[in-house]
Amino acid sequence: MIRVLVVDDEFLVRTGIRTILEAAGDIVVVGEARNGDEAVGAVIRLRPHVVLLDVRMPGKDGLSAASEIGRLPDPPKVVMLTTFDLDEYVHPALRAGAVGFLLKDTPPLEIAAAVRTVAAGEAMLSPSVTRRLIGTFVERGPDRAKLAHDRLAQLTDREGVVVQAVARGLSNAEIGRELSMSEATVKSHVSRALAKLGLSNRVQAAILVHDAGPL
Known part of the structure; x- marks a missing residue:
């Protein structure tokens, strides 16, 4: 329950x-x-x-x-x-x-x-709502973008790809299908990435990716 x-x-x-x-x-x-x-x-x-x-x-x-x-x-x-x-x-x-x-x-x-x-x-949040929230409320400047880039740089390539997918609003199952991973593997990558980034949830990860801009 x-x-x-x-x-x-x-x-x-x-x-x-x-x-x-x-x-x-x-x-x-x-x-x-x-x-x-x-x-x-x-x-x-x-x-x-x-x-x-x-x-x-x-x-x-x-x-x-x-x-x-x-x-x-x-x-x-x-x-x-x-x-x-x-x-x-x-x-x-x-x-x-x-x-x-x-x-x-x-x-x-x-x-x-x-x-x-x-x-x-x-x-x-659905992908559309995630994009609306981030686009409406986050203001990204050069300093903020650099700090976000530096934080994301500590991720492995695979973790980075998964976090980018999270930022698009995809669920673990959808990320797994897109990247040919099991849902459990995706969940593990997400958990490790959040821990490395010092974030508590997926929406914060999406905001960080938006702050960084194109990688």
Whole structure:
């Protein structure tokens, strides 16, 4: 079972998401929280696999909570809940370690699918959304590009190719088919690349590749 923590200051939102997820059969909502402080404590206490975290909350907001959760040992996957597509909080949330974002009016089946996706270690953003996010929010200058190039240079050729595919929004299965690798081998390359780069998720890797520009 995939263990989920739902964090939102609105009771009806939390209840609705809980109802949707628990109807999926393979997902259990282990707890709810109303703000960022409660969220961090609940993560430590309940050890969820995935946290659905509202961006805007009174007290400690979702961005601060995401950053704090990301610094915990073996942190869960964090998906930000937002009301507006590509609002101004999305990119800072990804920088803070979130693996994606979910609109609150997302259809129920897609919410459950998103939870399964991130629990499996994949980014929750489609290629088109990844490109829109990166293109909208990342500003690349010469210094930033050089720093990104230098960081990517530490990867092996194979790891570099895999990370470039990650930046295009491909899943492990799609990368495997494209590069004639098993999905397990792709996952291993991605894990090693993220560790070398000091990154916590695939979206951050995509942003780094965009920062670097053409290799």
